[in-house]
Amino acid sequence: MIFFINCKGKLKEVAIGSRSKAIFFYNQSNYLCQKFTIHMLKVESLVKDFGGLRAVDGTSFEVKKGTITGLIGPNGAGKTTTFNAIAGEFPITSGRIIFDGEDITPLPSFKTFRRGLVRTFQIPKPFAGMTVLENLMMVPKGQLGESFWNNWIRPKAVMEEEMRIRDEAVKVMEFLNLIQVAEERGGNLSGGQMKLLELGRALMSDPKMVMLDEPGAGVNPTLLGEIVEKIAELNRRGLTFLIIEHNMDLIMNLCDPILVMASGQMLMQGSASEVQNDARVLEAFLGGVAEDGS
Amino acid sequence: MELLGVVSFLVFFLIQSSFFSLTSIGLNIQWGFTGLFNVGIAGFFAVGAYTSAIMTGPHYDDTLFGGYDLPVPVGWLGAIVVTAFVAAIIGYITLRLREDFLAISTFGIAVSIQLIANNMDQLTRGPEGLYSLPKPLEDLSASPLVDNILYLGVCIGVIGLVYWGFERILRSPWGRVLRAIREDEHAAMAMGKNVFAFRLQSFILGSATMGLAGALYANFIGFISPTDFLPIFTIQIFVMVIVGGSGNNLGAIVGSVVMWGVWSASDSLIAAVVSPDFQTQAAAARIVLIGLILVLMLLYRPQGLLPEKHIVSAAGRMKLKGED
Ligand SMILES: Nc1ncnc2c1ncn2[C@@H]1O[C@H](COP(=O)(O)OP(=O)(O)OP(=O)(O)O)[C@@H](O)[C@H]1O
Ligand SMILES: [Mg+2]
Numbered sequence: 005m006i007f008f009i010n011c012k013g014k015l016k017e018v019a020i021g022s023r024s025k026a027i028f029f030y031n032q033s034n035y036l037c038q039k040f041t042i043h044m045l046k047v048e049s050l051v052k053d054f055g056g057l058r059a060v061d062g063t064s065f066e067v068k069k070g071t072i073t074g075l076i077g078p079n080g081a082g083k084t085t086t087f088n089a090i091a092g093e094f095p096i097t098s099g100r101i102i103f104d105g106e107d108i109t110p111l112p113s114f115k116t117f118r119r120g121l122v123r124t125f126q127i128p129k130p131f132a133g134m135t136v137l138e139n140l141m142m143v144p145k146g147q148l149g150e151s152f153w154n155n156w157i158r159p160k161a162v163m164e165e166e167m168r169i170r171d172e173a174v175k176v177m178e179f180l181n182l183i184q185v186a187e188e189r190g191g192n193l194s195g196g197q198m199k200l201l202e203l204g205r206a207l208m209s210d211p212k213m214v215m216l217d218e219p220g221a222g223v224n225p226t227l228l229g230e231i232v233e234k235i236a237e238l239n240r241r242g243l244t245f246l247i248i249e250h251n252m253d254l255i256m257n258l259c260d261p262i263l264v265m266a267s268g269q270m271l272m273q274g275s276a277s278e279v280q281n282d283a284r285v286l287e288a289f290l291g292g293v294a295e296d297g298s
Numbered sequence: 299m300e301l302l303g304v305v306s307f308l309v310f311f312l313i314q315s316s317f318f319s320l321t322s323i324g325l326n327i328q329w330g331f332t333g334l335f336n337v338g339i340a341g342f343f344a345v346g347a348y349t350s351a352i353m354t355g356p357h358y359d360d361t362l363f364g365g366y367d368l369p370v371p372v373g374w375l376g377a378i379v380v381t382a383f384v385a386a387i388i389g390y391i392t393l394r395l396r397e398d399f400l401a402i403s404t405f406g407i408a409v410s411i412q413l414i415a416n417n418m419d420q421l422t423r424g425p426e427g428l429y430s431l432p433k434p435l436e437d438l439s440a441s442p443l444v445d446n447i448l449y450l451g452v453c454i455g456v457i458g459l460v461y462w463g464f465e466r467i468l469r470s471p472w473g474r475v476l477r478a479i480r481e482d483e484h485a486a487m488a489m490g491k492n493v494f495a496f497r498l499q500s501f502i503l504g505s506a507t508m509g510l511a512g513a514l515y516a517n518f519i520g521f522i523s524p525t526d527f528l529p530i531f532t533i534q535i536f537v538m539v540i541v542g543g544s545g546n547n548l549g550a551i552v553g554s555v556v557m558w559g560v561w562s563a564s565d566s567l568i569a570a571v572v573s574p575d576f577q578t579q580a581a582a583a584r585i586v587l588i589g590l591i592l593v594l595m596l597l598y599r600p601q602g603l604l605p606e607k608h609i610v611s612a613a614g615r616m617k618l619k620g621e622d
Contacts, residue, residue, distance in 0.1 A: 117490035131481035138614040149471030166613035
């Protein structure tokens with residue numbers, strides 16, 4: 005018999021032998037739904053206007069689960085705007101965004117975060133008046149102590165969770181060489197340290213997918229090498245990445261596939277060598293603006 | 299005799315300071331911790347004052363409501379609940395909007411509340427106000443001084459309780475989110491925090507505290523009318539919080555006592571040295587003086603007398619007490 009499972013609003017067809025198996029599958033449908041979805045992120049005809057300026061112009065692309073996908077393009081190509089649109093920083097003009105099989109187009113940023121999609125900011129946004137440690141500790145989702153009443157009813161449980169979160173934050177700081185500034189205010193960090201703090205907050209959030217906006221900008225090469233390794237390691241454990249970077253070494257070594265954007269449109273996508281040898285890409289980066297963006 | 303006079307004055311002064319202190323703590327959670335610019339403080343204070351007055355006051359022949367003669371603590375609880383309710387409605391509508399809308403709308407609300415107090419005779423008796431309000435513990439003695447000392451004790455008890463509660467909740471992950479929202483609301487949202495919900499909670503909590511302060515005031519003075527709740531009160535509270543140290547509850551209390559001291563002293567000074575013909579003009583000079591103190595403070599000690607704590611949450615330090 006043919007059986008349909010409801011996969012987040014869409015019906016998927018599954019051929020199943022018996023009724024009891026069907027019931028089993030029905031109970032597993034959420035799990036199956038996840039398995040069927042090979043795309044972590046799907047962006048369909050995304051458009052974003054700022055007044056008269058079309059920053060993103062009908063971009064479509066996909067990020068497969070388990071990949072480290074790169075996103076490159078000249079300055080002003082619309083990369084950061086695309087991130088903002090996906091994260092729900094502002095309402096988009098038109099288009100659709102599917103994350104892990106679910107339509108997240110209308111969701112504001114705090115809700116996309118809770119679905120497991122975390123992003124860093126190109127221009128760091130630390131909580132300037134808070135310490136590095138507290139910048140990190142505030143991140144994990146669904147903290148008991150974030151509920152006003154839990155602090156009165158279950159203070160012990162809140163404190164225990166705080167200790168766990170603190171330990172985790174200490175680990176992240178150790179990894180990112182931030183431990184010596186643990187109790188320094190976020191606003192007093194150097195530019196590179198602020199980028200690391202951005203990355204640290206993303207690591208604290210236990211996400212399904214991380215969008216990094218120029219993680220390498222202003223970070224010293226040795227540490228950058230370690231960060232690249234860490235990204236690769238997290239990726240091996242199943243975390244999906246989408247990375248904007250101008251540092252071509254980082255992109256070419258780490259990312260596959262690589263998406264190329266220019267003038268708000270998706271120019272092409274492919275492996276590192278395909279991208280490097282593509283005439284359109286060269287033109288976009290070296291000479292003005294690409295004419296055709298299909 | 300001299301000494302008794304001084305003591306009486308001091309007690310009276312401290313009681314008045316406690317109304318300001320409590321209101322300042324309320325503003326501190328909104329402005330100091332969450333960055334909410336509430337300029338309708340006088341309005342929330344008035345709602346609390348009128349609520350308690352109506353609930354605990356005697357029966358007046360010319361009002362439709364009120365005269366319930368309820369025990370004073372019930373009136374105070376009522377003041378908290380009603381102010382919280384009013385704040386919830388205002389906050390729900392305005393906190394989603396752009397930041398500056400909160401300022402505009404809270405200012406408008408405070409003006410409206412004063413207009414309501416002035417015109418809704420059946421509830422507030424208009425400009426004539428509500429009088430003969432009961433004062434807790436006043437039957438215990440016949441001496442006004444003892445009465446006042448007892449009332450001061452009550453005020454200190456209430457402030458102590460509120461202070462303890464706020465210190466505790468603000469040092470929690472909940473308070474940490476408030477601080478993060480104050481620092482950067484977009485980043486807080488990107489970290490999954492429902493900024494609107496936290497702001498609403500902070501707004502309600504702070505406003506309810508202002509309402510409680512209003513109730514304490516009403517039952518002490520025993521007579522309230524719309525002129526008690528002018529916009530100057532809002533300005534005074536802001537100056538107190540900024541001078542004391544916004545983001546620090548103890549600072550809010552210290553700032554309140556200090557600035558109320560400055561205000562009262564300038565009052566006495568004007569009464570003593572300025573000829574009666576110019577008293578009103580001289581009274582305006584006090585506002586200039588307050589403004590001057592504010593400017594000097596912002597220039598030379600913007601963090602206030604007692605700066606906010608470097609670390610917000612109790613668990614947010616590298617070495618906790620009892621750890622090595
Ligand atoms: N909030 C905004 N309001 C108006 N215009 C904006 C806004 N954000 C971005 N833009 C415009 O959109 C275009 C794309 O900007 P975006 O930041 O997405 O570029 P980018 O690809 O990230 O560039 P870069 O590599 O320099 O970071 C630019 O022309 C920019 O001026
Ligand atoms: Mg950018």
